[in-house]
Amino acid sequence: MHADIATSHGSEGEELGRIIDGSAIARRIRDKLAVEVAGLAREGIVPGLAVILVGEDPAGAVYVASKERACIEAGMNGITIRLPATTTQAELLTHVRALNDDSAVHGILVQMPLPKQIDPDTVIRAIDPMKDVDGFHPINVGKLLIGEEDGFAPCTPAGVQELLIQSGVNTLGKDIVLIGRSNIVGKPMAALLLQDHLGANATVTICHRYTRDLPSHTRRADILIAAAGRPKLVTADMVKPGVVIIDVGINRVSDPSAPKGYRLVGDVDFDNVRPLASQITPVPKGVGPMTIAMLLKNTVRAATMRAARSAGRSAAATRQPA
Numbered sequence: 001m002h003a004d005i006a007t008s009h010g011s012e013g014e015e016l017g018r019i020i021d022g023s024a025i026a027r028r029i030r031d032k033l034a035v036e037v038a039g040l041a042r043e044g045i046v047p048g049l050a051v052i053l054v055g056e057d058p059a060g061a062v063y064v065a066s067k068e069r070a071c072i073e074a075g076m077n078g079i080t081i082r083l084p085a086t087t088t089q090a091e092l093l094t095h096v097r098a099l100n101d102d103s104a105v106h107g108i109l110v111q112m113p114l115p116k117q118i119d120p121d122t123v124i125r126a127i128d129p130m131k132d133v134d135g136f137h138p139i140n141v142g143k144l145l146i147g148e149e150d151g152f153a154p155c156t157p158a159g160v161q162e163l164l165i166q167s168g169v170n171t172l173g174k175d176i177v178l179i180g181r182s183n184i185v186g187k188p189m190a191a192l193l194l195q196d197h198l199g200a201n202a203t204v205t206i207c208h209r210y211t212r213d214l215p216s217h218t219r220r221a222d223i224l225i226a227a228a229g230r231p232k233l234v235t236a237d238m239v240k241p242g243v244v245i246i247d248v249g250i251n252r253v254s255d256p257s258a259p260k261g262y263r264l265v266g267d268v269d270f271d272n273v274r275p276l277a278s279q280i281t282p283v284p285k286g287v288g289p290m291t292i293a294m295l296l297k298n299t300v301r302a303a304t305m306r307a308a309r310s311a312g313r314s315a316a317a318t319r320q321p322a
């Protein structure tokens with residue numbers, strides 16, 4: 001369905017932006033991947049994802065457990081290596097190298113953040129780029145920037161692009177404004193949207209803390225992607241009617257009425273912005289579920305590409321819409 005025609009109505013009869021249901025879209029992608037994995041299994045290939053978790057960070061442990069469950073559900077191998085917070089960089093690198101050499105492992109992910117004695121850049125550079133399903137190795141970052149499609153794009157921005165495609169949002173020639181320039185979200189998001197490719201070909205503006213007059217940029221946006229990690233940064237006076245809003249932010253705000261004493265919100269003042277938007281992602285259940293779906297997709301691609309290389313086939317499984 002196209003963005004322009006998809007709206008619903010609130011209790012006062014005002015038009016509300018249609019919700020982009022990230023959970024449902026991610027579910028479809030995962031179901032499709034499970035079929036692909038079953039096909040690979042018939043050729044004797046079981047895609048394997050190895051995740052290394054260092055330390056006891058509770059949020060990291062939750063993410064890692066859900067990645068493992070998702071792998072198993074899709075018929076893949078999900079291996080988790082849990083290391084103590086006292087692990088040295090040399091010890092971690094030994095584990096990474098062992099996974100690089102393990103033919104049953106097609107994708108490697110080291111959960112961030114790492115304890116302070118370990119340099120994340122050194123660890124990322126130690127991962128075999130062909131197993132770097134997080135897309136953070138400089139080789140994959142470079143491939144993404146120059147538009148070489150046999151690399152891996154980072155999962156969250158790849159998931160955002162997929163949400164746009166699957167929601168019928170036309171990006172061609174559109175003004176897309178990003179808030180945030182991190183290596184994990186903002187910069188790779190911009191690189192994806194700039195390619196001469198489906199779900200791209202946009203005119204991209206990247207904003208950050210030093211951007212002068214942020215609202216003057218966001219008000220021009222046909223599509224606004226917020227990835228700042230600041231609750232309610234984007235308010236109704238900062239957007240133009242009909243805008244498509246993708247809210248990447250995940251922020252904990254205190255809420256004594258919630259069972260855990262907090263709830264998760266995005267960077268967008270959802271209730272007040274939604275009436276102006278044509279489509280909008282919620283938090284949670286917007287971008288979040290897409291990140292894991294894209295991680296599985298990258299791992300299946302890694303396995304497919306390795307099989308093609310072993311068989312001497314040149315046709316690489318390039319990045320394609322799910």
Ligand SMILES: NC(=O)c1ccc[n+]([C@@H]2O[C@H](COP(=O)([O-])OP(=O)(O)OC[C@H]3O[C@@H](n4cnc5c(N)ncnc54)[C@H](OP(=O)(O)O)[C@@H]3O)[C@@H](O)[C@H]2O)c1
Nearest residue numbers: 156180181182185208209227228229248249250287288291
């Ligand atoms: N849904 C998911 O799966 C997923 C995945 C990853 C991240 N996230 C969430 O997305 C958010 C961003 O993550 P991240 O890793 O990219 O965070 P990050 O590394 O902290 O980067 C935040 C970016 O936002 C910019 N920024 C912060 N405040 C701003 C302001 N007031 N005006 C303009 N720009 C501002 C920062 O600018 P400077 O560079 O100038 O500091 C920075 O570039 C977080 O809430 C995170 O939890 C969600």
